[in-house]
Amino acid sequence: GQSLEQPSEVTAVEGAIVQINCTYQTSGFYGLSWYQQHDGGAPTFLSYNALDGLEETGRFSSFLSRSDSYGYLLLQELQMKDSASYFCAVPDLTGKLIFGQGTTLQVKP
Amino acid sequence: KAGVTQTPRYLIKTRGQQVTLSCSPISGHRSVSWYQQTPGQGLQFLFEYFSETQRNKGNFPGRFSGRQFSNSRSEMNVSTLELGDSALYLCASSLGRKNTEAFFGQGTRLTVV
Numbered sequence: 001g002q003s004l005e006q007p008s009e010v011t012a013v014e015g016a017i018v019q020i021n022c023t024y025q026t027s028g029f030y031g032l033s034w035y036q037q038h039d040g041g042a043p044t045f046l047s048y049n050a051l052d053g054l055e056e057t058g059r060f061s062s063f064l065s066r067s068d069s070y071g072y073l074l075l076q077e078l079q080m081k082d083s084a085s086y087f088c089a090v091p092d093l094t095g096k097l098i099f100g101q102g103t104t105l106q107v108k109p
Numbered sequence: 110k111a112g113v114t115q116t117p118r119y120l121i122k123t124r125g126q127q128v129t130l131s132c133s134p135i136s137g138h139r140s141v142s143w144y145q146q147t148p149g150q151g152l153q154f155l156f157e158y159f160s161e162t163q164r165n166k167g168n169f170p171g172r173f174s175g176r177q178f179s180n181s182r183s184e185m186n187v188s189t190l191e192l193g194d195s196a197l198y199l200c201a202s203s204l205g206r207k208n209t210e211a212f213f214g215q216g217t218r219l220t221v222v
Contacts, residue, residue: 095164096154
């Protein structure tokens with residue numbers, strides 16, 4: 001079956017850089033996605049990696065290593081508004097999107 | 110372009126009742142997926158519809174059912190509600206079959222009392 005592992009909580013200070021890791025086990029692989037969810041809000045799409053390497057979108061970057069079944073989300077110049085839950089997700093062979101349990105990021109002043 | 114719309118936003122029901130939740134996907138999106146989110150359980154997949162056909166189903170009892178209409182709008186029904194069904198129910202739409210980028214609605218917060 002499919003499973004994704006990510007840390008449950010991460011704390012960092014404003015202005016810092018934080019990395020949220022995700023390891024996955026899937027029977028097929030079509031790419032790794034990241035979503036952000038603020039308290040009481042809907043998950044919003046952040047990034048998608050289909051190939052190895054780093055994808056940068058502003059302050060956020062996402063990395064994938066298919067040989068290691070591993071990826072991470074890198075958040076730079078942290079702001080208070082980045083406090084949220086972050087989920088990694090992979091589609092399985094049928095297209096169903098499987099989510100990790102989520103990492104709660106707390107940004108402190 | 111309008112986002113994913115879910116109605117109602119909040120719902121309070123009594124044990125044993127049934128409930129129907131609605132989701133209107135982004136125009137042109139043919140895939141609609143439903144998730145249950147509870148504290149500590151993350152996003153649990155319920156089912157996915159693509160072009161009016163159920164393509165995937167999660168590990169939920171038969172009390173949970175859904176359908177998709179020809180305009181891609183989807184409904185989810187839960188019968189014989191239990192206290193444990195209290196959760197945020199999220200709908201996500203995507204363009205194609207691989208769901209590499211899903212767009213979520215604001216969810217329906219269901220409370221069963």
